[in-house]
Amino acid sequence: MLELTVRLVVSLSLVIGLLLLLAKLGGRRFRGKHDALVRVLHRHQLSRGSTVSVVAVGSRVLVLGATEHQVRVLTELDPEEIAEHEAAVLSLTENVDDDTETVDAPKTAVPAAARATNPLAGSVLSAATWKQALAAATRRSS
Template structure:
């Protein structure tokens, strides 16, 4: 019994060490850094394997359609119009705010801001008026 517990602790320590090493390596190579040249402003899934993404690259804002096979430039939008639309969508002072989606996990299942927004919408739907 104690040998199994020791083995479990050593295995967890090994896995933790590998994850720590991978995180340091990724940080050293510049992966996962927020505030880079390319920023995903917004993403909307359109189907199982397709999405429309608004991307800011330096001072240009592009609307891109992405599927499993290709990425297509749909339009170039005015950056000021995008900023104003984002300001309009921000919650009022009393409402819970979702964290902005930046970094490697932005828009993925692991994005905390996405889950926060989903929970806020579900709460809004279940409130009795």
């Protein structure tokens, strides 16, 4: 029985180690460069075939609507507003990491620029994901 338990723990730790390694290597490959001319700041899927994306192209910030057949520029945003919004979201995410967070605190979506620092953000392996799931489960049960 002890041998079976040891083999199970070793196998599980090997699988989790490989997942962490793949997440780290995969995050580097698909993250993109910070000095790239075109960067996707945020993407939101509206339906199965349509999305709205906020894209930085040089010094301009564009909101693009994309379907399976076309891409349209919906509007152009002020880059200073985006920088202020990202700073506000980063300060909110720092507060989420504290243990003093209350269950009723408002939660906002973290843009891709804020997630770039943690390759596990939003995945099952992220501690923040489990904290949010626990908070949602305890809020529903009470």
